[in-house]
Amino acid sequence: MSSYNVGILGATGAVGQQMLECLQERDFPVAGLRLFASARSAGKTIEFKGEKVVIEEATPQCFKGCDIVLGAAGDGIAKELLPHAVEAGATVIDNSHAFRMDEDVPLVVPEINGEDVKWNKGIIANPNCATIIGLVPTWPLHQAAGVQRMIVSTYQAASGAGVPGMRELEAQIAAMGKGEPMPEPSSFAAQLASNLIPQIGGFKYEGFTSEEMKFQNEGRKIMHLPELRVNCTCVRVPVLRSHSESITLEFERDITLEQAREVLASAPGVKLVDDRDAADAHDRFPMPIDTSDQDLIWVGRMRRDISNPNESRGITFWCCGDQIRKGAATNAVQIAQLLVK
């Protein structure tokens, strides 16, 4: 088996760190590892497979020699630096929003459209976390009955705002727990502990936020369904690192609850946790506390949509997945695995 020189842009962030872990766990054939971050972090070291790797400053010139670059930086840095990685001969898998909707850039969830990696021109984009987590279970149901409409309400964790978002929630919980004054929010627009913030991203289209429109626009591109209709409401909740979603689907063709359940029981990337009779809540339905730090999307609370006028064309379910892993780092490393296969 060949091995590859892999670079990570934004190696010190929550997603970058998780990418490192995923490369190790999945035993990705790394010949050499390069870690890129801001000048502030340059010179520090991070351990990978027992060896210390020195962080280099991310510059337009830094990517020389890399075969694959995983992007875990923000939109601005991604846009500025990653084209240089392509010029230097690397294939880029980028987690930012910068290139996702470019016509020349495949947007890939391996369980759904892995074959799209083939037409990349140097950059492959990793979708938005909430989109990945909702689409992994939606795709096999689409294959079975043709999804036409999605109504999604999300329950998104602090980790979507990176390490600073997680630290902010932890600091607020600590203050509440100790009865100390609540620290001022900075990652989030308001206090998140014991609260809900029903806006993620700026307002973009008819009052829907950028995060909400990503679900429609990225969903259409990933599933090759340009007419898919999506109504998404994205809400930040005081949970550390797993996103959850309440999803209602409408189908073109009939599908019974039993058929839908069968489909998801064997769907790639999905774990069905839907046992109404289970004595232990952890076996009865997915909860974010159980889905953190693993790679599957857990699906449960499966029901026929009793509000759908066509009784055999609607399914409702609840799903949870780790936002940093399958919502970002794992998906990117899975794409890298497809590339080298």
Place this chain on the structure above:
Amino acid sequence: MSSYNVGILGATGAVGQQMLECLQERDFPVAGLRLFASARSAGKTIEFKGEKVVIEEATPQCFKGCDIVLGAAGDGIAKELLPHAVEAGATVIDNSHAFRMDEDVPLVVPEINGEDVKWNKGIIANPNCATIIGLVPTWPLHQAAGVQRMIVSTYQAASGAGVPGMRELEAQIAAMGKGEPMPEPSSFAAQLASNLIPQIGGFKYEGFTSEEMKFQNEGRKIMHLPELRVNCTCVRVPVLRSHSESITLEFERDITLEQAREVLASAPGVKLVDDRDAADAHDRFPMPIDTSDQDLIWVGRMRRDISNPNESRGITFWCCGDQIRKGAATNAVQIAQLLVK
């Protein structure tokens, strides 16, 4: 103005305590106040308008002399004791689920079907908290365009499980904040702090829980819409005392976003908080942290449902309301106000 002898059954619980506050705030014409609770609490005192009221043990005989009895106890005690209050000549307004679906019992949200109090035969039922909070803004939109279908995902606070539920969440947050071992859950099926529990009540109909079916069944009765189709997903979130809901409505007749916004701007019981340009998040959309300890349902994030094939017949919004107040105690006292008007 006449005044009335008012009794509260379950006076020591979260809802009972809040009923007392609401009676005072709304200056309800109380001639005499009687407080009923378990033998354990009997003999203790609670202050009302500056005077100490001694708690009496709730028994079948205790209600003699009461004109109005507010029920804030659980289903079992309500079913056992409240018929005796009716026999003793009182009109009962009960917050439990015991009588809500009885044909002889009006189920009332004053902003929606206040006139239904007239046909009571001694008992008027107070609806489920999540139902009240979602219906107050849905009703005026129904009047404008005829609601046919509701898709609801709830974000329900710990207070729905009463004082013990709130104390449990607080204890878990305290443990997290201090880095101490997490206390075992007892009010909830799993740890609620930094988690979500997607089941409220037992499984009842096709995998929907009792709490989810209440939204449909109570909603149909309150709005006099026996054919209303409701798909509800109820989720417990780590928030102390305000419920939030993400609601998508489908209408029989056309309604534009501007019309819907206008309707809600002047709807009784509703406060529209929907200013995308507001610099301060607290003015931009409703959040449970802001809606606690007040009586209105705050509505925001209003959008046309871009997934509805009929573009002028779908509206999506987000709302928050205090579960103990408008979700329970305030609504009951409002019903009492209707009775004596």
